[in-house]
Amino acid sequence: MSPKPHEVQHVTIHGHRRAFVKVGTGPALLLLHGLGCSHSTWAPVIDLLARRYTVIAPDLLGHGQSDKPRADYSLGGFANGMRDLLTVLGIEEVTVVGHSFGGGVAMQFAYQYPERTERLVLVASGGLGPEVTPVIRAVTTPGFHQVMGVLTLPGIRHAGKQGMRLMSALPSRHARDLGEMAEIYDSFKDPAARHAIRHVVRGVVDWKGQVVTMADRAYLTEEMPMLVVWGRDDSVIPVRHAGRAGELAPRSRVEVIPNAGHFPHKDHPERFAKLLHDFIRTNQAATYDRERVRALLAHGRSEPAPVATVTDITSA
Template identity: 75%
Template sequence: MHGHQRAFVKVGSGPVLLLLHGLGCDHTTWEPVIDTLAEHFTVIAPDLLGHGQSAKPRADYSVGGYANGMRDLLTVLGIDKVTVVGHSFGGGVAMQFAYQFPERTERLMLVASGGLGPEVTPVIRAITLPGFHQVMGALTLPGVRHAGIAGMRALSATPLRATRDLDEVADIYDSFKDPAARAAIRHVVRAVVDVKGQIVTMADRAYLTQAMPMCVVWGRDDQVIPVKHAGNAAALAPDARVEVIPHCGHFPHKDDPERFARIMVEFIGDNQPAVYSRARWRTLLKNGHMSPVRTARSTRVRTAPTTSVTAAAGA
């Protein structure tokens, strides 16, 4: 599309899920749940531009640009409407897709998503600093890279919560050996993060989720984006279903794929697709805030049986 190769996986049949991966990842991050989801849905899992097997050109790596790219991919595939699911940075793209193309969005699911608060790990903020490309080039030389990956994988095998996500981080680190991938990731991060944290936020547009079902899933041990952002989502979008999964880090779909898939199947089964109404969308935009009239959907905040999101966020 547009002269650039776009890689994607398409499996299953039924209602369509669009799965958007996070920064530095690719479609393989969804492998633990794809087969289960494909039993119920048509699953489309692309490699975003600049990631995986997709092209890595000098291009528009903004959140809006990615949302446009997903619209074009779906159009090429002959798909009109999807439930869009985004993890981490992909959550920001999912939110932007739902905002730009509400007529094509049936439901929205955010997984440890960006855009729900300014806090983010210092490692990601460091990507915005001058010299990142050169420093990472040295750190990904063969001997250094192999030692670093081995160390991360060893630490991820320990019971420490702080090291839970290092196995996935090792895969991202390995991808940085490609200069084109490093350059693409730097452009992506600079579009959404500065030295103070996340720039892009859904806070000013959260009231628009009143027009479509929304689910937020977080790992309680997330060290990349704090789990308290799940509480932010519950406050910003009171109609959303919020799930905090214990003993999971930044990748709950990999740490507990069975429960993650069950949540997704239940969420889609419990919520009819949004029906786009231009008049209703116009009213929401004109009002600029949550309507006093509640929708039929109830707010459901879940963690462990007796733990609230607020308590989990402070854990």
Template identity: 60%
Template sequence: MESIEDVQHVVVHGHRRAYRMCGSGPALLLVHGLACDSSTWLEVMPTLAERFTVIAPDLLGHGQSDKPDADYSLGGYANGMRDLLTVLGIDKVTVVGHSFGGGVAMQFAYQFPDRTERVVLVATGGLGREVTPLIRFLTVPGSGLAIGAATSSPLRPVVSAAMRTLARLPVRATRDLGEVATIYEALADPAQRRAVQRVTSHVLNWHGQSVTMTDRSYLARLMPVLVIWGRDDVVIPASHADLAPTQVSDVHVLEDSGHFPHKDHPEKVARLVTEFVDSTEPAHYHRGRWRALLRRGGEYELESVTPSA
């Protein structure tokens, strides 16, 4: 198995997909957030790899993956995750998604319940409208030109250094600026900038998140769900955790943590994920139960429904 630092590549549908893969055991699929890449998981991967086969891809349009003029919708990303897993010979996973990646994780579970054992949502999008104005700005006409100018080579090192300096201050409002600096640098690439704007056009408008999964959250009765959030998240409010589909699992709001709890408390997040897998049975897809739940909108007891083919 390759080391955590190694980035591998495979071509799917004519596009090169980058991913990291390490460890052995039950499979965990780690899906990063908007304008990030698989490196966001590097601090939790060593611990998780002791128990699991960990797959952390760069989403299409991000990191070292290709950035074509392609489908950047939630459904398109879910399809891409399924196809990557198929190429890698992995049948079922516990899918872990951060921020926008949480929306991809929920969409993956919704589209492919037969391949999803559990869902872990980390400071996830897709549960409410509120989101930081910095992300909403990406939906404004002309924002691409503005970001291009703001990330030009004369400014970029100065701004990045200032963000990372502020991130070291003991101030809650600036704790995530180190990660923001990495995103800022990534947006200097015109191809990634276009891809990120294509993503935001599918799920956001100036008023906030326009696509949520709350209308389908009752389907979580058929699948274990774990939610992890940072108390001091200024990107997506921790109050969205109250809207999470947690009929069968728990919410953990971590103190002294912002939008990247897996960076703020990597050992604790790895432990929560490991304990979650150990304490829950993997979901088993039954078409009859799924059909009955859809027909009744969740307004019944699962135990009263006999699974059928």
């Protein structure tokens, strides 16, 4: 059964209309979706999480029901937008959960606003290595907008979506993510969405792959609890990037979920919600210490850190 749609609210900030879902009560969770997606990518887990938390799931600018202006689509711009949205909603501190491109936004938010970030959760996140599916690299090529304009004409788009959905049912790990990809493909029918996505991708990816990395600032996570979740069968960003996250942030907790692709929160929503709750329950919120951060920035990691534990969750 498909999860019921959630009420979408809107607020205008800096002249741009932003869409978001806000449900539940308790400590705040900010759920950030990936490239070409919207808040609906979190639909399978929103109600599960709202039993204990205040869940805020926005449509990032240029995505979903939010405006798609000619604007700043950098990671810093998105982090600023989330800061402003939370301020308007009267929420001061959050656990930030970012999927794919949203993971990059989550890391940027934590870097820019550590005093407002209690914990950091990365789900099949960008920013941990150069490798990424050629489909995303193709967005940066000349002519993408025009070619996609043809590929999203009504008849072609319908056939393409149906074909991808049918293939997603095949018993192959390479086909697992095609159902969600079909929805992203459908969103490209909007020229404004195509322009926005192209600007977003060009800021973080070139023809060689991802160009933005957390490697040079990962030591700052010493002061912040971090959970990394990956699907073992991810066909968009390789699962080995989960291990890379453990190397960059040795105090992090890394969980690899079998029988899951690039959207582990959709493949196994109850398991994902339990992982997230266990992480929050067992890790106190970070306390911002300006002098400690100043020392880290000035001197880097102060002592050898333990090696992160990577857990490959069984299907049992």
